[in-house]
Amino acid sequence: MNKQTRTDQAKLNQTWTRLSVVRQPVLKQVIAVFYLFLIPASVAAEQNFSKLAEAAHKLNQAMPHLSQIAPATTPQQAYALQKQWTAKVAKSDPISGYKAGLTSKAGQAKFAVSEALSGVLFASGSVRSPYTVNIEDAGKLMLETELGFILAKSVNKPIESSQQLNKIISKVVAVIELPDLAYKNPKSITGIDLIGANVASHQFLLGKKLNYSDIAINQIRTQLKHQGKTLVKGKAIDALGDQKQALIWLINHLLSHGFQLNQGQLLITGALGKMVPAKTGDYSANFGELGNINFQIIKKPEASNGH
Numbered sequence: 001m002n003k004q005t006r007t008d009q010a011k012l013n014q015t016w017t018r019l020s021v022v023r024q025p026v027l028k029q030v031i032a033v034f035y036l037f038l039i040p041a042s043v044a045a046e047q048n049f050s051k052l053a054e055a056a057h058k059l060n061q062a063m064p065h066l067s068q069i070a071p072a073t074t075p076q077q078a079y080a081l082q083k084q085w086t087a088k089v090a091k092s093d094p095i096s097g098y099k100a101g102l103t104s105k106a107g108q109a110k111f112a113v114s115e116a117l118s119g120v121l122f123a124s125g126s127v128r129s130p131y132t133v134n135i136e137d138a139g140k141l142m143l144e145t146e147l148g149f150i151l152a153k154s155v156n157k158p159i160e161s162s163q164q165l166n167k168i169i170s171k172v173v174a175v176i177e178l179p180d181l182a183y184k185n186p187k188s189i190t191g192i193d194l195i196g197a198n199v200a201s202h203q204f205l206l207g208k209k210l211n212y213s214d215i216a217i218n219q220i221r222t223q224l225k226h227q228g229k230t231l232v233k234g235k236a237i238d239a240l241g242d243q244k245q246a247l248i249w250l251i252n253h254l255l256s257h258g259f260q261l262n263q264g265q266l267l268i269t270g271a272l273g274k275m276v277p278a279k280t281g282d283y284s285a286n287f288g289e290l291g292n293i294n295f296q297i298i299k300k301p302e303a304s305n306g307h
Contacts, residue, residue: 045070046081053197054085062139062182065189066196075113078195079257086120086198096266097121097148098259099177100250101199102191103239103270113191116240118253119199121266127178127205131295133278138202139182141278141297144271145222145234145285148175148206149247155261158252162244165212169247172215174207174287175268176224176295178278204268208291215289217243222272223286226279234272243269 052064066073066081073081086095101117102108108115127133135141152170159165179200183189194200220236220243240246246269254261261267278297285293 046073046077049196050081050085053081054088057085057089057198060137060139060180062184063193063197063200065183065185065193067190067192068185068188073192073196075192075195076257078192079118081196082119082198083258086122089122090120093122093124095120096123096126097268098250098254098261098265099199099201099268100239100246100253100270101179101194103246107271108191111189111191111194116246116249116253116270117191117195117199118250118257119195119201120259121201121204121268125201125203127203127295131176131205131293133178133203133205133295133297135278135280135297135299136301138178138180138278140180140186141202142179142181142200142275143224143231143278143283144177144179144275145224145232145273145287146175146177146268146271147217147220147236147239147243147287147290148173148204148266148268149212150209151261151263151265151267153263155251156255158255159248162248165244165247169212171209172212172217172290173209173266174285174290174293175266176205176207176283176285176293177268177271178203178205179275204266205293205295206266207285207287207293210290220272220288220290222288224273224276225284225286227281231276232273234274236272238272239270246270 049064049066049069056063066078099119099121101119102111102113103116149169150171152168155168180202181200218236222234223230224232236243240249247267250267250269251261280297280299283295
């Protein structure tokens with residue numbers, strides 16, 4: 001390589017270096033502009049979902065699909081949105097407790113999730129005696145037999161062992177939960193959709209209460225009948241294989257997502273047996289030591305008690 005060639009090569013290298021210096025900040029600016037447009041679009045979609053979910057809940061309308069409005073939403077983000085819009089509802093309709101959902105492996109597989117889900121129970125969802133439920137108050141009313149637990153005191157730290165439950169749980173109660181699986185596209189419901197829309201929380205009926213320390217909760221069996229015909233048989237261990245572990249999971253899960261657990265609130269741990277569609281007629285649910293819950297589902301155009 002002669003002297004002139006080396007000089008030309010040096011000039012070329014200097015020019016390339018200058019261009020690289022110029023290009024780097026330009027590239028950064030391009031990326032910044034890209035994210036400037038991308039992030040607000042994502043936030044806008046999430047905020048739009050939050051408003052739609054709140055409105056749908058208040059008006060008893062079909063819930064929006066978070067997975068379609070904001071496809072990249074993670075479970076963590078979905079819970080944040082659930083917390084956001086349910087907190088707004090709670091200003092006029094207090095949170096009376098929380099629910100676990102998809103506590104069976106079959107349920108989790110159906111909605112492609114790797115763990116159970118949680119949602120909020122509103123005070124308006126508690127159906128008072130006499131237990132009459134209007135099927136027209138829901139888009140797709142379902143039925144589940146469950147067990148509930150009343151908090152003896154507020155909880156703000158994770159539970160590490162089942163022995164701790166003796167200090168924080170006062171009562172065990174028989175529960176009929178009436179979820180509402182009303183979605184705009186029922187065949188396209190995902191786990192993210194369920195989380196964002198509060199895990200189909202709608203109504204619940206409470207039966208007999210016993211002291212937590214007086215009952216062997218994992219021995220309880222349930223049976224739900226409609227017009228005298230058995231629809232569902234369930235066992236306490238249908239919920240995550242162990243009621244105490246299901247309760248610990250629910251408490252720790254709620255705390256991890258920033259929900260407040262207060263004295264007197266109700267915690268329900270998931271379906272015992274399968275979830276079934278509601279129909280009009282007379283129902284009777286037996287909970288063994290916890291007695292029976294008898295209720296009626298009717299069809300009338302005006303709203304009934306509860307949510």
